[in-house]
Amino acid sequence: MKRKSWKEPVQVSEGSYRQIFEVGPKVLGKLLKLTRTKNYGPFRLKHWMKTYTLLKFGTLDVNKQALANYKRLMKMDLGSLRENFARLIGIRGQGNKSILLAEKIKDFNGTQSKNLLETGPIRNEAFWKRLAEIETFFLKNHLPFFNLGADNIVVQWTDKQNCKPVFIDFKRMSPRSLPLQPDLLLKSRVDKKLRRRFAKLRNNFQAKNTPLDKRLKNSEARLLSRRRNSLLAQPRRLLGD
Numbered sequence: 001m002k003r004k005s006w007k008e009p010v011q012v013s014e015g016s017y018r019q020i021f022e023v024g025p026k027v028l029g030k031l032l033k034l035t036r037t038k039n040y041g042p043f044r045l046k047h048w049m050k051t052y053t054l055l056k057f058g059t060l061d062v063n064k065q066a067l068a069n070y071k072r073l074m075k076m077d078l079g080s081l082r083e084n085f086a087r088l089i090g091i092r093g094q095g096n097k098s099i100l101l102a103e104k105i106k107d108f109n110g111t112q113s114k115n116l117l118e119t120g121p122i123r124n125e126a127f128w129k130r131l132a133e134i135e136t137f138f139l140k141n142h143l144p145f146f147n148l149g150a151d152n153i154v155v156q157w158t159d160k161q162n163c164k165p166v167f168i169d170f171k172r173m174s175p176r177s178l179p180l181q182p183d184l185l186l187k188s189r190v191d192k193k194l195r196r197r198f199a200k201l202r203n204n205f206q207a208k209n210t211p212l213d214k215r216l217k218n219s220e221a222r223l224l225s226r227r228r229n230s231l232l233a234q235p236r237r238l239l240g241d
């Protein structure tokens, strides 16, 4: 979509909780959606976001909580891992109408970096080495950082050969922000969950010499490819061939 001015924000992405707008050449704004639709087996239920986030994360202002989590993370001794977390700039507005401003992660060619779910498997050694270093850091600190879905990690290509993981979502980073999972107050449970989630990322997205469909079985990535296929199939059906 062509924009007329930066005063007219254009939506560039979305997650299950927030819509992502481009509010400047280097800045994205995140706004909570009004409702959250969830599948429960064959049923689909629409929840008001306010009640949903209050139950799920213990807050009405997910953005504020994410910013607080980010600030706590930045106070830690991250060293060079700092560059693997997208900078949060601040918040405009309040409550479920707040807009969280974040640095837009871009590739060397200037386009917004894609998340791991969109790129599919990555065959870059440095990328996986860095991700392992981040895992070690989280484990050392028993940090309950659980924004570890492939859609919460963007793959930033710094040149044609090199890419690195950048975490862009900070909603889930403390036992307080996950009140429905009290077992996470135990360090051993945090560590176990972290290991499982990182192993899942490697299993699904670390390119190996096996065919793509075997590598991605039962994974988020396969789900995505199914979604892609159904999108491709639709216009063909409509045309009647």
Ligand SMILES: Nc1ncnc2c1ncn2[C@@H]1O[C@H](COP(=O)(O)OP(=O)(O)OP(=O)(O)O)[C@@H](O)[C@H]1O
Binding pocket: 013, 014, 015, 016, 017, 018, 019, 020, 028, 030, 086, 102, 103, 104, 105, 106, 112, 113, 114, 115, 149, 151, 152, 154, 168, 169, 171
């Ligand atoms: N700082 C950023 N730089 C580049 N892309 C981003 C950035 N922040 C978000 N995105 C893109 O927007 C998508 C949704 O963002 P985000 O994860 O913040 O939304 P959410 O609704 O809170 O997510 P979830 O569905 O994980 O709860 C991401 O998957 C990513 O592709």
Ligand SMILES: [Mg+2]
Binding pocket: 015, 016, 151, 152, 169
């Ligand atoms: Mg997200």
